[in-house]
Amino acid sequence: MEPFFEWLQGLSFPTWIAESDSIWSFPTILFIHAVGMGLSAGTMFVIGLRLVGVGRPLPVSSMRVLFRIFWWGFGVNLITGSLLFAAHATITGHVPIYYAKLTLIAVGVIIAFLLQKFVDGESSDGIIPVSVRTTAALSLAVWVGVITTGRLIAYLQ
Numbered sequence: 787m788e789p790f791f792e793w794l795q796g797l798s799f800p801t802w803i804a805e806s807d808s809i810w811s812f813p814t815i816l817f818i819h820a821v822g823m824g825l826s827a828g829t830m831f832v833i834g835l836r837l838v839g840v841g842r843p844l845p846v847s848s849m850r851v852l853f854r855i856f857w858w859g860f861g862v863n864l865i866t867g868s869l870l871f872a873a874h875a876t877i878t879g880h881v882p883i884y885y886a887k888l889t890l891i892a893v894g895v896i897i898a899f900l901l902q903k904f905v906d907g908e909s910s911d912g913i914i915p916v917s918v919r920t921t922a923a924l925s926l927a928v929w930v931g932v933i934t935t936g937r938l939i940a941y942l943q
Contacts, residue, residue, distance in 0.1 A: 791875040800872035812873065819866035823936075825859025827929040830894070833901060834929075837914055837922035846910040853902045860895070883942050887935035894928045897921055 794800060803811045829852050835841065836849055871878055878884050904910060904918050 787879060788876070791879040794872050795875040797872065800869065800875070803869060804873040812870075815866050815869050815873075819863060819870060822859045822862030822866060823933065826856050826863055827859075827933055829853075829856040829859060830898060830901075830925055830929050833905070834922040834926040837901065837904075838919050838926070839914075846905055846914065849905050849910075853898070853905070856898060860898075877943050878939060881939055881943055883935050883938045887932060887939065890928050890931045890935060894925065894932055897925045897928060901925060 795804070803815055806812070833849050833852055833856075836844060836846060871884075900921055901918070
């Protein structure tokens with residue numbers, strides 16, 4: 787993998803992100819990544835909290851629009867996260883916690899699909915099944931894990 791990491795990090799755009807003193811390089815990409823995190827993880831937190839029972843007067847069907855925000859935020863993070871990785875691939879590519887983060891993201895996306903299927907369903911405003919509440923609780927834990935492991939990457943290199 788090391789030759790791939792070196793090639794990736796050696797491309798002009800990742801090199802510019804990592805080495806430029808411009809505010810438009812690493813700081814801006816990191817800022818946009820944080821905004822995407824707020825849109826994706828934050829939105830899934832709102833949905834998850836509602837599905838575990840917080841805010842019962844709010845109809846679950848009203849959460850449908852939030853999935854569009856989640857997927858936009860996820861797309862932003864996919865792009866900016868890939869750029870941040872590419873800028874430091876030879877370092878981050880060897881950090882086990884990075885792969886824990888990617889695993890948690892994959893689990894979080896699968897859970898998002900499952901929760902979206904329920905929220906988009908005809909019976910979403912009825913009684914929330916225990917399985918959905920449990921999945922929503924797991925979603926909350928997974929997205930906290932994604933954020934935590936993401937922060938730890940900077941300290942465990």
